[in-house]
Amino acid sequence: MDDFIEILKKITPEVVEILERRYDVLKNVKYHQPIGRRMLSEKLKLSERIVRNEVDILRSLGLLKITDNGTILTNEGEELLEKLSNMVYDIKGLESLRQTVKDILGARDVFIVPGDADTNPYVLKELGNVASKVILPLLQNVRIIAVTGGQTVKEVVDNFPVCSFKDILVVPARGGIGQEVEKQANTLAANLAKKLGGRYKLLHLPDTMDEEIYNLIAKKEEVQDVLNDINNADMLIFGIGNAIEMAKRRKFSQEMINKLCQVGAIGEIFGYYFDREGNIVYSTTTVGIKLEKIKNIKYMIGVAGGAHKAEAVLSLNGIKHSSIFVIDEGIARRIVDIKR
Incomplete structure (x- = not known):
């Protein structure tokens, strides 16, 4: 063939x-x-x-x-x-490309969808479809799933089949961000739980807040309960953000955005901003999962589309080796070009 x-x-x-x-x-x-x-x-x-x-x-x-x-x-x-x-x-030779990208990232596994979400919007839906098929067979070994927000994770949830996993609990990996309720982690956690026939808990807090306020709220029993479940998740489904795009979504000041550019911020996950070498160059007081806790998570599923996110994927040095990435061809080919 x-x-x-x-x-x-x-x-x-x-x-x-x-x-x-x-x-x-x-x-x-x-x-x-x-x-x-x-x-x-x-x-x-x-x-x-x-x-x-x-x-x-x-x-x-x-x-x-x-x-x-x-x-x-x-x-x-x-x-x-x-x-x-x-x-x-x-x-398109995507099987060979898949193996090359897997080696470059040192990832647990990589799945590639044909096309580039930057130029073909339907590719995001394909990413959701493929990611749901990757996730489904893993659920036999999962008790708690944490999900972040965003359009790409929404596509994963939307494409998930209705099934029966009554014992699975789904929680938002972080608080709310932006104005689009349908893309927020709370909404996606509830929707995924309904698809699975499982349970869910919500985190009724914004994604970022003043540290002093966070320390007070985090002591509340109902908040502690959800945070405990988040930090004991067996699976984390997360989107990968371009640092500057995410800063704008969080409505950072122009001064702060300029600072992120100056320190070389490229990628973002869970409120942590990374440079090209994978160093954390900035972090927000984010409500939800902490980077130091993810080493205990059995299945890390990172989903991203659009060639412009290639550098963001490459910047995730601390989690690449333990993650399963579902990305599009645009990201994959850009990663290979960068590493040539």
Whole structure:
């Protein structure tokens, strides 16, 4: 199969290009159906003429159907897309890339999703889908799951199948951040618990606060109860942030953002900011999981999409060896480029 793919790339590279384009069309339809051609054109960043032509071809093959509300996948289209996903994975050489990135990171394991979330929004949904499949077989050995907030972790929860793990407790790994309630750790913990048929506890506190106030609140019995569960989690599902993006989300002052730039902050997890060498260059008084506690966690699942987060992933020296990363092709290829 590998030899055939290499021959195909050399003899008919245009065939590979067409295959990858039609894969992108089918994937976008899958995650946004029913979708109009103009919206599909915007998501693919292709002209409406090209999109119309591709949709017409895929419809004639019985893979797409045009309805009054927009384009949808047919059952045959769903089945073919599953097979096509495996083919695209092979064509792009992602198994070899996966092993290279795993070696570079020294990670417990790495899973790669085709595409780049920076240019293909549906890739985030694919990350959620793959991450949920990675996590599911591990749950037999898990009592407590902690989850952070953010869009990528939300995709993991949204893609999780309904199942029965009544004994599992899900807790937020940290307090709330930002205004989007649907992406906050509390919301995601509750939603994941419902998918699992398990239990959940919430942490009704902001992510960061004055240290003196934190010390007072942390002594409360109900807060101590949740913090104890967080720090005894068997699994942590976390997103990986670009340092400056996260500082802006936390509404840091411009002066503070400039300081983070000056000290070389690249990546962020749990309120800790790392430079290229993996040194902690700044940390907030964050409510929730502490970096020194994660060494006891059985399964660390880091999920990230978008090539611009490659350096953030590389900066996590303290946790890379114990983590399972689910990342996209954009991050993976950028990591290899940086380490060349």
